[in-house]
Amino acid sequence: MHPCPQRRPAIIRHLLIGRARFHFFGRDGFLSIVVQSFCLVGCLSPAHADEATSADSRAKPQVYMGRRIAPTMSYSGANWLTRETRTREENPEKLLKALSLKPGQTICDFGCGNGYYTIRLAKRLGPQGTVYAVDIQPEMLDLLARAVKPRGLKNVKPVLATEKDPGLPPGAFDMVLMVDVYHELSDPAGALATVRKSLKPEGRLVLVEFREEDPTVPILPLHKMSQAQVMKEITANGFKLVAQFDDLPWQHVLGFARDDSPLKAIELKPWQPVEKAN
């Protein structure tokens, strides 16, 4: 089972979360390293440091359409993105299969981090395809480059974005994939406007987010999203739902197209817990 602060005695939980609240998600290297050492002994992972916020966002919590925006996950916690248990928790191969990728496509891994999905996408798209690996932290792109080089992948194009400008070319993408990213965008409407322009008419924006409705997913609430909230925010920004995949261990997968796309809109099927046979 994944380590989780909820399972620790209250006082330790309090200490861990209290420390993390001040430092963990900030991009300040030193303070993050202080908390990193707590993580090593305390098993506090970025996505579990729910209440962890930078000093700035504590002063003025950012809210979008009724949802508190999570702070940016610092590069100093990037090891968490390549943790051993991730395959079991997220089943990336199942996700990639569900995305029906085709060799030669152009895909954007938006908020790529250290490249956990970028590498898998690049392998699937082959030499004729391209993965734009976009992130706002140069350190994440450095880590990505270190992962890409030894694998000899020539089809990864790193893009250093800013919070205001993701730097995406218009009409370019068959898919923009955001895995565990959307909930931490500081300017969701601005990012969605650029993503919308960057999609081909039949291109899709795919959001993969930890299920808020599911109490068995041991990720703290600030880092989860409900289907209803995703639908509310994305459809308000010129998109329609065109695909849904509910078969991952912990995450929702919702696919959207531009509202003027020839792709057919579908009805959302509300997520239901799977009955476990005993």
Ligand SMILES: C[S@@+](CC[C@H](N)C(=O)[O-])C[C@H]1O[C@@H](n2cnc3c(N)ncnc32)[C@H](O)[C@@H]1O
């Ligand atoms: C939780 S990590 C997920 C990384 C990767 N998608 C994965 O699943 O391994 C979120 C990433 O999104 C990036 N990010 C946050 N806001 C962003 C923005 N406005 N534009 C691009 N990347 C952003 C962060 O820097 C961080 O690397």
